[in-house]
Amino acid sequence: MxxxxxxxxxxxxxxxxxxxxxxxxxxxxxxxxxxxxxxxxxxxxxxxxxxxxxxxxxxxxxxxxxxxxxxxxxxxxxxxxxxxxxxxxxxxxxxxxxAPVDPPMLKHPPLLRLWLGHLAQPDRLRRTLEDHRADAEGLRARAAADLARAADEPGWAYPLLALKWSERYYAAQAELMEGLRVDLDAMLAARAGEDPSH
Incomplete structure (x- = not known):
């Protein structure tokens, strides 16, 4: 030891x-x-x-x-x-x-798929982004439920802060995916010569 x-x-x-x-x-x-x-x-x-x-x-x-x-x-x-x-x-x-704290390393499979969007179909990309948005919203809801259950745990002041952060993080992920879907639609419409607002 x-x-x-x-x-x-x-x-x-x-x-x-x-x-x-x-x-x-x-x-x-x-x-x-x-x-x-x-x-x-x-x-x-x-x-x-x-x-x-x-x-x-x-x-x-x-x-x-x-x-x-x-x-x-x-x-x-x-x-x-x-x-x-x-x-x-x-x-x-x-x-x-x-101990040293390593910086977070983001690995984002839906974003990698979008990055390779020139190899995919637009509908498949939209579905990938929507699936991730739905997953993030589900995790946000579960984090909120676990936060509520853990509120009575003695000595869990710091884990409760981490759960609050987690709820906010997954809410932000859902919002980011929705924004990315809007950006994708605007880019595709511009390429097709359409008005992206329609």
């Missing part, structure tokens, strides 16, 4: 899982997946169950988490619960405070 002067070398997924445990609750892999889906997925990603369990094994091996098997009620399977250790909390604290 690294000391407080040097961050432990872990992949981003490990830090995310350790971060979820840093709120102090004892959680199962299922709980961690549920929390990731209700928060991290909107601005980072949501790890799969296999990724979560692989990272939990890595973190336990590094002394960052402990686990215990809980005997189930009748008919249920045993459940393993994980808790962050003092060393794990120290490691994630150092990482959050000291």
């Amino acid at each position: 690294a000391d407080d002067d040097a961050p432990l070398q872990l992949p981003a997924t490990s830090w995310a899982v350790l971060g979820l445990l840093s709120f102090g609750e004892e959680l199962s892999g299922y709980d961690l997946k549920k929390w990731a889906d209700a928060s991290l997925r909107y601005f980072y990603w949501s790890p799969s169950f296999s990724q979560i369990y692989a990272e939990l094994r890595r973190l336990e091996g590094a002394g960052c988490v402990t686990s215990r098997l809980v005997e189930p009620e009748a008919g249920a399977r045993p459940k393993r619960l994980y808790r962050i250790t003092d060393a794990g909390l120290g490691a994630v604290r150092v990482w959050a405070r000291e």
